[in-house]
Amino acid sequence: MTDHAIHNEQDKSKALSSYPKIAIIGGGLSGLFTAILLERKFAQHQYQNQHSDLQITVFEKSRGVGRLATRYRSDSVTGKNWQWSFGAQFFTAKTDSFQQFIAPWLDSGLLQPWCAQVVNLSITNKSGQQPHIEPKEQWGTEQARYVSTPKMTSWGRTLADQLQQTKIQFQTRVAPLAQYANPQTGRPTELFDDNGESLGLFDWVICTAPNVQTAELMADSGFTEQAKIMQPKMRACYTLMLGWDEESKLPASLKSSSKRQDLKLWDVAHLQDSILAKIFVEHHKPNHKGLLPSVTIHADNDWSEQQVDQNIDEVTARLLAEAKEALSWTEQTAPSQIDCHRWRYAATSMALNDKDDEQPLGLLVDNEQQWIVSGDWCGRGNIESCYQMAEEVVEVIAATLEV
Template sequence: MRIAVIGAGLAGLVVARRLGDSGEVTVFEKSRGVGGRMATRYADDFEFDHGAQFFTARTPEFRAFLEPLINAGVVADWPARFVELSGSTVTASRQWGASHPHYVGVPRMNEVGKFLARGLEIRLKTAVSRIEKSAGGWQLLGTAGDDLGCFDWLVLATPAPQAAHLAADVPGFAAAACGQSSMRACFALLLGFDKPLDLGWQAALVRDADISWISVNSSKPGRTGLTALVVHSTNAWADAHLEEDTERLQQHLVDELGRVLGRDVSTATYCDLHRWRYANLDRTRGPEFFLERDSRLAACGDWYIRGRVEAAFTSAFELAGVFQEELAT
């Protein structure tokens, strides 16, 4: 049984690993690396986890899944001092502890994907731009119309709008598989400093500002680089300014950060802005994945549940369980 998985984020990697015993799995990933939104940007002497910041594990399945990664030192608890800010005022403060771990990839967030990708057949820098159903199965085509192969089953593990676009010709798919999901944008402001910044905390949830999150990325376990801050805009602000001039947006977020921190951050020696068009989504209701036996098409991803790492895992894990039963019959 030949199975194609499109997308090597956490969801795609989890499905590919679980289905490896049931078929011949090939993963297609448009980027240079794996991990999707569990991403890390390298720049000069700085490293920034510019997508997912940390993740929690509430279900026994996700905890069991993480155990070997924790034992291998690829995932660790981030014991940050966490504050809540209303504008520039600290309204709450607590120490994150091992009783409710806030996990990160070590020594960077993209290490999780790299670990999970080991031993899988993954075709990087290969965007699938068309899928066509024929008598022989699912035909995949690349951006230049190149033949990427024909597969018995197809799993879409991309963000919802990309899955809907790929499967636009599959009757009913967009409504059945993507109907609930409305993904939100986010800008990540990345700032590097050649001297330590003493903020008194390492992670902050921000309210009443156009930024929603600040983390001292370099304080996460295993990081050796210089002081690096990751600052996320609110989804609402990003949605409203998505296509505007990058330089102006970056300056606005730098100013907003300066206002919230009550200090000049223009001393940063590195400054860049990353746009996440499909960053996140609110909790949705409905099935946790899509699987249609007749067309041999499946889909999974965080967007079935919520914009969280654990949600991506759960969607993929549950899909793979049902899929394994299907392949065994």
């Protein structure tokens, strides 16, 4: 393979003299939050005036950003859509800084609180019998769960559109950093794509990919925190997506009960003793009333991990059979739309014996090479963790540049 490394030391020094160049590997929310907070930091504090031309490049292997995955299908007759948030269903904002960060999008209505009616659902032993449903809680606004409207992907796209000094390079796979030969303190890192073509020189490289992919990117690179990358355990999740042609065709379990005054039309169900974990009714979400009936079901993470390499059709059939028992549909009330997605890296834990003692890994920083490993899995595996890790990244870089 041709050596594309830049050997001209004068060019390397010149690359650092006028502005910091930062590479972010991964265009999920961790990457987008990091880019936004870096832009804001440098806008507030221009570093000796010569660093006002901050340059950030986000390398994303797919065609889109944000990773708040949404899938939809259109009905050819009515033109209406079924829609499933088959990744994160919602997020919380518990810290003051994250609450302040999301405030503009709450004001605009892009983000909205979801005051869902939550129930516990137990599958009965007798086939065809209605599941046992008991009220669990009503989500309120004190500790709100937020959704992006009209799709969960809408927020990520809006975040990307607001970036001013950041270029997003789609469908680009960054090669392992070991390909960068003889790293030296204070020298920029040259990144390459998987075809061996140079992607440029960067003062800082921030990797926000899942830890398994990050470990591969950093393998044999001399990254000082390499041994810690695989400490968190990332478990799989299968997501089943169901749709009905109209609300009148929904099974009774998805309708309100006239016999139970305490059991309102529910939005979220937690399942007990099942390979299914949670059921979400998509068309009950804010600004989703125009959807055709759509239901998303997340399988149990432990069960999903055990089946992660199984044939997807076989897994779908197993999940569908369990969903039929859970929702108790008949031939007349069966879903017309069925889809399934496999997430290999969905849930994060530190794999300790006592889960109450689990502590987040935290940011991994190689100060000499100026490489940072970040992502939600470095925190508690949720969207707020993406933001918290982004804050820490900015602190590290700003401290180095005295911004």
